Amino acid sequence: MAKTSTSAGHGAHGDGAHSEHAAHAHISRGTYYRVFAALMVLMALTVGAWWIEGIVALPRLLGVAIAMAIAIAKTTLIVLYFMHVKVSERATQLYAAAAFIGFAIMVIITMGDYFARGWPPPPGPLP
Amino acid sequence: MATTALPQRGYLHDDTPNLGEWIRSWLFTVDHKRIAILYLLAINFFFLLGGLAATFVRIELITPQGDLMSSDVYNRMFTLHGVIMIFFFLIPAIPAVLGNFLMPLMLGARDLAFPRLNLLSWYLYMFGGVFALSAAVLGGVDTGWTFYTPFSSTYSNSNVILTITGAFIMGFSSIATAVNFIATTHKMRAPGLTWFRLPLFVWAMYATSLVIVLATPVVGIALLLVAIERIWGVGIFDPALGGDPVLFQHLFWFYSHPAVYIMILPAFGVISELISTFSRKRIFGYEFIAFSSMAIAILGFLVWGHHMFVSSQSVYSSLVFSFITMLIAIPSAIKVFNWTATLYKGSISYRTPMLYALGFMGLFVIGGLTGIFLGVVAIDIHVTDTYFVVAHFHYVMVGGTIMAYLGGIHFWWPKMTGRMYNEIWGGISALIIFVGFNMTFFPQFVLGYLGMPRRYHVYPEEFQILHVLSSAGATVLAVGFVIPIIYLMLSLKTGRIAGDNPWEATGLEWRTSSPPPTHNFEAIPVVTTEAYAYPPEAAARDAAEWRPGSPL
Numbered sequence: 001m002a003k004t005s006t007s008a009g010h011g012a013h014g015d016g017a018h019s020e021h022a023a024h025a026h027i028s029r030g031t032y033y034r035v036f037a038a039l040m041v042l043m044a045l046t047v048g049a050w051w052i053e054g055i056v057a058l059p060r061l062l063g064v065a066i067a068m069a070i071a072i073a074k075t076t077l078i079v080l081y082f083m084h085v086k087v088s089e090r091a092t093q094l095y096a097a098a099a100f101i102g103f104a105i106m107v108i109i110t111m112g113d114y115f116a117r118g119w120p121p122p123p124g125p126l127p
Numbered sequence: 128m129a130t131t132a133l134p135q136r137g138y139l140h141d142d143t144p145n146l147g148e149w150i151r152s153w154l155f156t157v158d159h160k161r162i163a164i165l166y167l168l169a170i171n172f173f174f175l176l177g178g179l180a181a182t183f184v185r186i187e188l189i190t191p192q193g194d195l196m197s198s199d200v201y202n203r204m205f206t207l208h209g210v211i212m213i214f215f216f217l218i219p220a221i222p223a224v225l226g227n228f229l230m231p232l233m234l235g236a237r238d239l240a241f242p243r244l245n246l247l248s249w250y251l252y253m254f255g256g257v258f259a260l261s262a263a264v265l266g267g268v269d270t271g272w273t274f275y276t277p278f279s280s281t282y283s284n285s286n287v288i289l290t291i292t293g294a295f296i297m298g299f300s301s302i303a304t305a306v307n308f309i310a311t312t313h314k315m316r317a318p319g320l321t322w323f324r325l326p327l328f329v330w331a332m333y334a335t336s337l338v339i340v341l342a343t344p345v346v347g348i349a350l351l352l353v354a355i356e357r358i359w360g361v362g363i364f365d366p367a368l369g370g371d372p373v374l375f376q377h378l379f380w381f382y383s384h385p386a387v388y389i390m391i392l393p394a395f396g397v398i399s400e401l402i403s404t405f406s407r408k409r410i411f412g413y414e415f416i417a418f419s420s421m422a423i424a425i426l427g428f429l430v431w432g433h434h435m436f437v438s439s440q441s442v443y444s445s446l447v448f449s450f451i452t453m454l455i456a457i458p459s460a461i462k463v464f465n466w467t468a469t470l471y472k473g474s475i476s477y478r479t480p481m482l483y484a485l486g487f488m489g490l491f492v493i494g495g496l497t498g499i500f501l502g503v504v505a506i507d508i509h510v511t512d513t514y515f516v517v518a519h520f521h522y523v524m525v526g527g528t529i530m531a532y533l534g535g536i537h538f539w540w541p542k543m544t545g546r547m548y549n550e551i552w553g554g555i556s557a558l559i560i561f562v563g564f565n566m567t568f569f570p571q572f573v574l575g576y577l578g579m580p581r582r583y584h585v586y587p588e589e590f591q592i593l594h595v596l597s598s599a600g601a602t603v604l605a606v607g608f609v610i611p612i613i614y615l616m617l618s619l620k621t622g623r624i625a626g627d628n629p630w631e632a633t634g635l636e637w638r639t640s641s642p643p644p645t646h647n648f649e650a651i652p653v654v655t656t657e658a659y660a661y662p663p664e665a666a667a668r669d670a671a672e673w674r675p676g677s678p679l
Contacts, residue, residue, distance in 0.1 A: 091313055095340070102341040105428055109444070110377045113432070116441035 027081055035081045042074050137545065137642045157242035158645055163228035164543070165249050170220050171612075173256060177211035178605065180204050185567075185598040193585040201584040202269035203285065209272030214294045215256055217528050218386060221393035222304055222339075223252070225535045226332050228543060230308055232636035233326050235317025235654065237646045240310035248303035251296055258293030262286035271582065273383070276364035276375040280356040287357060291350040298343045301389075305336035305343075312336075317635065319654035326634055326658050327416050331396025334420040338385045338392070338427060346382030349375060373438050380431035388427040390524055391491075392420055394531030395462055398484050401534050402466045404632040405481035406473025407666045409659040412465040419458035426455045436507045445504050452502030459495055463488060474666040478630075479553030483534030486561045490526025494519060497572065512582070515575025521568045533560070533611065540615065541629045545641045546622030552614040560607035566600025633660050 049070065053063045080086040085096045138160045143149040153161060183204050187195045196204065227245065231238050239245050262268055268290045270279040279287050312333050316325070352363045353375070362368030364375040395416075403410045410416060432440055432448030466488060475481065497519040501507045510516060541547055570593040575581075579590050586594070628637040633656075639648050 095309075098337075099341060102428060106345065106377075106381050109429070109432070109447075110374070110381075112447075113373075113377070113441050113444040116443040117439075119441060119443060 027084065027087060031081060035077050038077055039074055042070050042077075046070050136644055137640065138645050139544070139642050155246070157238070157246050159227050159231050159239050159242065159245055160543075160643060160645075162245050162249055163224050163226075166219065166223040166227060166252070169249070169253060169256065170216055170224060173211050173215040174220075176260075177208050177216055178608065180208035180211065181601065182605065184208060185601040187584050188586075188594045189591075189598050191586050191588050191591050191594075196584070198584060199269060202271075202582070203267030205582060206268050206271050207263050210259060210268070210290060210294065212524075213272050213386070214297050215252075215259065217390045217524055218301060219252060219297075219304075220390075220528065220532050221397060221535065222301075222308070222332060222335060222389075223248075225328075225397065225532070225539065226304070226308060226335075226393060229328065229539065229636055230311055230332060231315070232542075232639065232643060232647055233329050233634060234311060234315055235320055235635045235648065235652045236311060236315035237648070237651075239307045240314055241307050244303050245307055248300045248307070251300035251303065255293045255295070255297030255300060258289050258296060260293075262289035262293065265289065273379065274350065274353060274375075275379075276353060276356070276372045277366065277370070280353045280363075280375075281365045281367070288354055291353060295347050295350050298347045301339045302343050305339035308332050308336040309340065317652050317654055320635075323414065323417070324654055324657050325417075326396075327399035327410060327413070327420075328393075328396035330417040331392050331399070331420050334424040335389055335392040337421075338389050338424050342382045342385040342389075342428070345378055346386075349378035349382070352378075373435070373440065376435050376438050377431070380434045381428075384431040384434060385424075385427045387520075387523065388423055390528045392423060394487065394491075394528045395420060397531040397535040397538075398466065398487050399462075400632075400634070401480045401484035401538055402469050403659045403661075404538070404630050405476050405478060405484070406469050407476075407631075407661050408469055408473045409657070409661055410465065411468035411471075412461070413658065415461050416465050419461040422458040423455060426451065426458070430455055430502075433502050433507070436504050437511045449502055449504050453499065456495065456499055463492060463495075472666060474668075477554070479548075479550060479557055480534045480538035482554055482557035482561075483530050483537065486557065486564075487527060487530040487534065490522050490530060490561075490564065494522030494524075494526055497522065510575055512580055513575035514571040514579045514581055517581050518568045518571035518575060521571070525568070526564060530560075533557070536615075537611075538630070539636070540618070541625030542636055542641050542643070544619060544622070545625055546618045547625045547629060548611075548618040548622055549614045552610060556607050556610035556614075559603060559610065563600050563603030563605075563607050567597050567604050568600070570594075570596045570600070633658065 046067065049063070049066050052058065058066075079096060083096075085093055088096075138158055141149060141152070143152050153165065156162060156165075183196070184201070187193065187201060187204075193201070227239070230236075263286075265286050268283070268285040268287055270283050270285070270287060274287070274291060279291075312325075312329060355361050356363045356365060356368070356370065360368060362370040364370040364372050366372065399410055399416055430448055430452045432444050433452045435448075436445050466484075477485075497515070501510070501516065501519060537548065537553055574590055574593045574597075577590070579586055579593075625641045627639065627641050629641075630637070635648075635652055635654070636643075638652055
């Protein structure tokens, strides 16, 4: 890395100075283990929810909501800790957020199309 | 640190003992300038290949009978043209060639932030290209470049998987380049080079990179899902398997409309540089041009449904998409108006790059305004899948991106090679391209409005005159493209030595030697002025003193 910076990094005056601390920020090993444990628990919850859905016959919407909530929790943990977004500088956090905003735009507008199909109902045959 | 002295030799300097070493010195280089040259060669190869496919299409359309090739071969020919031109020429052309060469130079950096990732991006591009080419060699693909389902996922008997694998891999190449540009812009600007001192080319590349990073994964996934449905019969898009074909269109256009901005935003950046340099004036409304690039990048994510007005999309969605499509005309118009205002009272010299820039402005305005026609639901339904659409997007992509690409290549050719090209032939070829382009594509607006559908090789006889005119224009256009290849190649041997700054331009890239040394600058430059800091009296002084080289 030092070699690279000799050849490529000498102009690094952009946002480098004020993010120096971010480059050295790190996540402790203990935190990694705790996050890993949390992910295992969430995985067990996913399987458990599937089991319960089969036994209790939960409403479909509720089942989906539970599955989504667990999935979002897992994703958040992975992005924040394993992908280091929590200790990254602002620009990185902004890009990570932008990806989710872009994803949300895609899903919301696409689903908007699906919900609005058939509004208004197609007119019948002409008299 | 910033003042470390490095051995300075031109990046083209060759001291390899034999041919094998020479090849290795290029294929394993991590110098952004050499990688740009690798891209230049590869991308121009694909451009010629895509042009060859277009030639066959235009020859076929000279007669209304469909007598040169069968409808199936014709389908494969226009698909080859579309796939090659979109994925392997238009999307990477300006970022990978001019962006790779210029971004570190404009930022006052020694290289991009991740030089090895940069080299990897070229290999990914080539690897994707090999897949696409092998699909063509093995019989081609007949889906059109849009790969609409369920035809592509279920019914097509052509090399769909190979082709989409090529496009999928090439997407990663784009992403690698974009990540490099974003990191370099944030972290490696020279001292004093604040965001609002950046050249507008850098702003444009930054906005483009944002679009690439956020949009490309979506098309990657969409193409992967097509492959999954095609190989394993998993019902995703095919109604017969319980899927929804319109979902594919949503996912595809979520990328492919922003992809239009991936093609055109870098072109805007090039044009800003050219207009300012050859008007000898600070660009008018710098901040507005910079922010309009970002506005286009963001709004570009909200308009994809205007490609789907006849797809069974809900009418309410169509209305919303139509309205937002109108909005995106605003930042595009801001740029054109600001370039025009820059020209006002400028000392305009009609050198070859400027001819391309002026051509760009005219053609892009026609392409952009017809885009507004197509954004209106009622008109779009009338001309959907006609030659009107074909003419529109060629005005934007060819009239926009290719004009800017050629203008940029000419403008920075002295910097890239250290040699000047033949200015007279440059001007002639720029005019030939402009005339040939309009001859080719303007008749297509008329054809489309009269009802000629795209992707058909048999047509009513009354359309023949317009098709012949279009094919004749394509011939002129092809001549216009071949001439620069000849005189630019000749300039490498016989061209006049350019000097460091032949255009008397501002910008850090002109403050180093031509061609630049491997590490770009003897010492990292310190920036103390705004971009395009032409002295206020420069234009007036030039008007008083005739500038050599102006043909008018």
